[in-house]
Amino acid sequence: MPTLTYRDALNQALREEMQRDPDVFLMGEEVGVYQGAYKVSRGLLEEFGPQRVVDTPIAELGFAGIGVGAAMAGLRPVIEFMTWNFAVLALDQIVNSAAKMLYMTGGQFRMPIVFRGPNGAALQLSSQHSQAWESWLAHIPGLKVVAPATPADAKGLLKSAIRDNNPVIVLEGEMLYNTKGEVPDGELVVPIGKADLKREGSDVTLICHSKTVTVALKAAETLAADRIAAEVLDLRSLRPLDEAAILGSVSKTNRCVVVEEGWPHAGIGAQVVDLIQRDAFDSLDAPVLRVTQADTPMPYNKALERAAKASPEKVVAAARRVLYLD
Amino acid sequence: MPTLTYRDALNQALREEMQRDPDVFLMGEEVGVYQGAYKVSRGLLEEFGPQRVVDTPIAELGFAGIGVGAAMAGLRPVIEFMTWNFAVLALDQIVNSAAKMLYMTGGQFRMPIVFRGPNGAALQLSSQHSQAWESWLAHIPGLKVVAPATPADAKGLLKSAIRDNNPVIVLEGEMLYNTKGEVPDGELVVPIGKADLKREGSDVTLICHSKTVTVALKAAETLAADRIAAEVLDLRSLRPLDEAAILGSVSKTNRCVVVEEGWPHAGIGAQVVDLIQRDAFDSLDAPVLRVTQADTPMPYNKALERAAKASPEKVVAAARRVLYLD
Amino acid sequence: MATATQPAPTKTQTELSRRMLREMLLIRRFEEKAAEAYALGKIGGFCHLYIGQEAVAVGSSAALGPEDYVICSYREHGQALVRGIPAGAVMAELFGKATGCSKGKGGSMHLFDAGRRFMGGHGIVGGHIPLAAGIGFAIKYRGGSEVCVCYFGEAAVNIGAFHEALNMASVWKLPVIYVCENNRYGMGTAFERVAAVTDVVEHACSYDLAAEVVNGMEARAVYDATKRAVERARTGGHPTLLEVRTYRFMGHSMSDPLHGVYRTKDEVEEQKKRDPITQLAHQMMAEKAIDQAGVDAIDADVKAEVDAAVKFADESPDPSPEELYTHVLAD
Amino acid sequence: MATATQPAPTKTQTELSRRMLREMLLIRRFEEKAAEAYALGKIGGFCHLYIGQEAVAVGSSAALGPEDYVICSYREHGQALVRGIPAGAVMAELFGKATGCSKGKGGSMHLFDAGRRFMGGHGIVGGHIPLAAGIGFAIKYRGGSEVCVCYFGEAAVNIGAFHEALNMASVWKLPVIYVCENNRYGMGTAFERVAAVTDVVEHACSYDLAAEVVNGMEARAVYDATKRAVERARTGGHPTLLEVRTYRFMGHSMSDPLHGVYRTKDEVEEQKKRDPITQLAHQMMAEKAIDQAGVDAIDADVKAEVDAAVKFADESPDPSPEELYTHVLAD
Numbered sequence A, B: 001m002p003t004l005t006y007r008d009a010l011n012q013a014l015r016e017e018m019q020r021d022p023d024v025f026l027m028g029e030e031v032g033v034y035q036g037a038y039k040v041s042r043g044l045l046e047e048f049g050p051q052r053v054v055d056t057p058i059a060e061l062g063f064a065g066i067g068v069g070a071a072m073a074g075l076r077p078v079i080e081f082m083t084w085n086f087a088v089l090a091l092d093q094i095v096n097s098a099a100k101m102l103y104m105t106g107g108q109f110r111m112p113i114v115f116r117g118p119n120g121a122a123l124q125l126s127s128q129h130s131q132a133w134e135s136w137l138a139h140i141p142g143l144k145v146v147a148p149a150t151p152a153d154a155k156g157l158l159k160s161a162i163r164d165n166n167p168v169i170v171l172e173g174e175m176l177y178n179t180k181g182e183v184p185d186g187e188l189v190v191p192i193g194k195a196d197l198k199r200e201g202s203d204v205t206l207i208c209h210s211k212t213v214t215v216a217l218k219a220a221e222t223l224a225a226d227r228i229a230a231e232v233l234d235l236r237s238l239r240p241l242d243e244a245a246i247l248g249s250v251s252k253t254n255r256c257v258v259v260e261e262g263w264p265h266a267g268i269g270a271q272v273v274d275l276i277q278r279d280a281f282d283s284l285d286a287p288v289l290r291v292t293q294a295d296t297p298m299p300y301n302k303a304l305e306r307a308a309k310a311s312p313e314k315v316v317a318a319a320r321r322v323l324y325l326d
Numbered sequence C, D: 001m002a003t004a005t006q007p008a009p010t011k012t013q014t015e016l017s018r019r020m021l022r023e024m025l026l027i028r029r030f031e032e033k034a035a036e037a038y039a040l041g042k043i044g045g046f047c048h049l050y051i052g053q054e055a056v057a058v059g060s061s062a063a064l065g066p067e068d069y070v071i072c073s074y075r076e077h078g079q080a081l082v083r084g085i086p087a088g089a090v091m092a093e094l095f096g097k098a099t100g101c102s103k104g105k106g107g108s109m110h111l112f113d114a115g116r117r118f119m120g121g122h123g124i125v126g127g128h129i130p131l132a133a134g135i136g137f138a139i140k141y142r143g144g145s146e147v148c149v150c151y152f153g154e155a156a157v158n159i160g161a162f163h164e165a166l167n168m169a170s171v172w173k174l175p176v177i178y179v180c181e182n183n184r185y186g187m188g189t190a191f192e193r194v195a196a197v198t199d200v201v202e203h204a205c206s207y208d209l210a211a212e213v214v215n216g217m218e219a220r221a222v223y224d225a226t227k228r229a230v231e232r233a234r235t236g237g238h239p240t241l242l243e244v245r246t247y248r249f250m251g252h253s254m255s256d257p258l259h260g261v262y263r264t265k266d267e268v269e270e271q272k273k274r275d276p277i278t279q280l281a282h283q284m285m286a287e288k289a290i291d292q293a294g295v296d297a298i299d300a301d302v303k304a305e306v307d308a309a310v311k312f313a314d315e316s317p318d319p320s321p322e323e324l325y326t327h328v329l330a331d
């Protein structure tokens, strides 16, 4: 199987879907001439031309709305946000226009649009450029939200998102773009709403997504050294959640730690916990614990930033606690 | 004790704080000449003049930012959003400027600003005008979030919010403005972060806030008829949460239902559940259940809207389930 | 207005005038009935009436073809009717009925009709202005010759979305016609109190848009200006900003006062003398294109249509309870 | 530039020129060291250098008093230095040290100094433009005579916040001076590709603002224009929009290419001939206000200052681990 970077997997997905369907176009800041702020759209302007690879002004609210209007008129826009930090300016269009359109029109206007871009912290980008919006976006009915962790999932989920007739949020990761992984040749479509079992184990379930998958896998390694068999479940989709997979794993391990990149208070992990305690109450041998970003804005200083983020050490500590080992 | 409407209680709080501190001013759409879209600011323009009661253009992002700038320069702005639905356009200023200012300046700039207005659904305002933003706002470190349910709390919490040196979000309710209640004379300051026990009971805890307090109290009445003693806890503050009050009540009743106005997925109630299962795990005799708005945009039709909202019936049903009565 | 001194109108001009007169009367009578129904509690929530502004929707729509797109703010009953949505389906939507043009789930602020390319009905001020550019983008993307007309109030000019959208519409030469219905007030706020420059048309300079100031009480003037704009849009796709000066005869929404602190009774009375319906009727009478009996006949005709619409809405069923959960996601 | 043909400069003019020359050199040398430190991994994240644009911060700041407020985008190292924040405190902030002007928690994009009324350092394009109006609002509220100068790039003109803020600044007559540093590119995007009208100053018409187009490679021209704007702001509080035409000699941020698909090497080389520092030095030499030795002396002096700053930053401690949890909320 060929090995690709996460960036190139996304690039393949965009290219293949644009080749497949002339109604698909890419719009955003620097996606064309500059080849993408993070080079995800490299080569697309050359292949598809300026009408289908559209450089925009810095006007997130405006071009998100233009995407919504184009989708109402039957196109399939892929709107790239340079990062999701800036998409906060466009939330009115995502929430009030895209997510509610089908509903408030009584089913008349489908909304086949993708909003994508890097989410969460990179390295030392400080408070305004290091935010993870999972829980905000997953809160909204009418949206689907995915957060691929691997190149294969990045390709397969983006392709599904583009073919979906609903607004789909694709949360990528700046720190993931350079990561490599095997990506099966040919048509690869990963269904939205299905979690992926990354590692089997019987003692404790580590639930994660996006960048925290590596964190959880590292933690599982450490735990294995102490003969603790951790199961690692990559949610992949945050709305809808793969409830069956979550409940299935926890009812096997009876213990769970939920890892996420964002802030703790009303984070997406709280919803996972709510589900587990409600539908797997009797199989829980310990409370579910969460590992999140520190409940603070992101500091610039390198050491403080590292301390603020979810880490394998923190996941190991939480796992040992739900196992009543410390 | 004098009886006031929630609206007049807020009006009193604004008037008293503006009399007390010349740095306090009110800014927003229609707050002056029109006396407020919901008349909360009635009479203030006449008493304090156009410099302290400022009518703005329709520019939520802009005037929220103007408030932040004024707070940086030492004033104490009260920014009124006609409703929180429109504040979605201003979230960048609330989250990226107001909430992070103290942190990213290394403590140099305090942010004594209040963002207030009606939150959640009223009657038949349809999809774009019926949204409850509790969980979004409570997710953000650097903010405080309160949601008063009674006239007394409306006055006392707004006064605390105005005196606080941090950005405080005050979530009011269009359907609450006309409700009446006793408001103690003179200086009334309700501390931020303290829940209020509205009704004592030993069988099940009903946790609620804002408009859902009445819903929970009605449910408690119905339950009482079946000799079920429900305890009703009004959170009042959503960030910070009064963890001691929540855990204290649940460790007494061993059963809990969390009621909120917003959507279920990653709603603020999920955070309350996360807290309870983590820190009161051993005292729980049943999973915590939640009653929320239906996981759909708000429909216009009256009957559908009623069916979408949290109701005493739904709370009673949930309470009976955690009591294993049905 | 000097049409009387102009050469006698051609047959087609007269037909256009009759059509516009009828459409304005239809809107007027429809809105009057909506106000009644609101008072009776048959309509809930916000309900923004179009009375006084009829010439804008009617005059501009007359310059469009059925293939063209129209998108509006929440004050869109008039546009919905002139774009051909049956009065019954519009009234039923206001009543929240299953037969409404949005199946009772949208309401007064969210009227839609995909088949007639009526794109709503949007509640966030300025929110639909970028959507219009997006529709224009799609037209150009497909090489079509349709245009998209976007209606909004003058207060929306103060919000960022307006500027972001107009800039992109111009940079990409999109076939969009932005019609600013300047009725001088946003709720209780006079435009001059919140806008540094009150000539909305000034903004066209910042975005290199074609622009005109139009008398919004004159259906014919609105028609002529829109026709020119449509011409520019269809050929070459040059976008236009029309500032149409009009006036709202009613309160902002049903729950808001007609006048009071923000505008005087006298001002409203004065403006009512410019009633777009009587003006067009008088012009046509001066042209001998119609007589009072003719006007009365049209009025009777639209009244019957509106009564039938109310009856239809009244007798229509509510959406079934399951409808709460439908249309959240498409397959 | 024709200063040479003008009457010999007065002593104060010469002092001003010497000061501006020194400040521009300080910024230039500081930024060169910052680039070095970034390459060595001592600075992380984004780092937007000011090289090429020095005359804008220096010329405009020279027209301000210490009581005046300044607020900037993320490209603010230059402004921070000319407003008097010690080079060591700025460099330490880039290094993320506890002695930095934001205690190491803000970084390159978030330099602050409350005492010097340096209001940041903001990372969201356009986000600080309303903040400037808010500072102006506070000045007026208190009846003060200070002004607030707000710096932003030309690409920010396309975002809504710019328009919402300028309108309110004008309606309320706030003492704000908006300085648009038009360096022709937003990252890799040439302004003409994304703006319908490339003369930023055009937007002043839409908001009834005073306006000037200024040669941003001429510190003296920037000083003169800003002086006029400050005058207007202090008396009567009339806001101004200055479009200062300048050029960025480096890549957008440290990680971005200096040239490539979006601009040619030749263009950059051509622009470098307009270097604001050499221009002012030559003007002063022509005026006999300084000779090469004098320039070299200043250069040596600022180099020493910058070296000391790097040393200070290097030797300063990281914030203590508890700092992660401080300053989230104030008491």
Ligand SMILES: Cc1ncc(C[n+]2csc(CCOP(=O)(O)OP(=O)(O)O)c2C)c(N)n1
Binding pocket: B029, B058, B060, B082, B086, B089, C075, C123, C124, C125, C126, C152, C153, C154, C155, C156, C181, C183, C185, C186, C187, C248, C252
């Ligand atoms: C972003 C936003 N802010 C506030 C409101 C509340 N609101 C609804 S209509 C309106 C006034 C709009 O006036 P204008 O644009 O002139 O349109 P008109 O009502 O006069 O037709 C306001 C403030 C809103 N719907 N959206």
Ligand SMILES: Cc1ncc(C[n+]2csc(CCOP(=O)(O)OP(=O)(O)O)c2C)c(N)n1
Binding pocket: A029, A058, A060, A082, A086, A089, D075, D123, D124, D125, D126, D152, D153, D154, D155, D156, D181, D183, D185, D186, D187, D248, D252
């Ligand atoms: C709202 C927003 N969108 C996108 C970005 C990413 N970004 C940072 S700087 C920049 C270019 C800004 O160019 P300009 O305003 O001309 O300032 P310059 O960098 O040229 O000084 C972009 C797109 C951002 N920070 N904020």
Ligand SMILES: [Mg+2]
Binding pocket: C153, C154, C155, C181, C182, C183, C184, C185, C186, C187
């Ligand atoms: Mg208006």
Ligand SMILES: [Mg+2]
Binding pocket: D153, D154, D155, D181, D182, D183, D184, D185, D186, D187
């Ligand atoms: Mg620039």
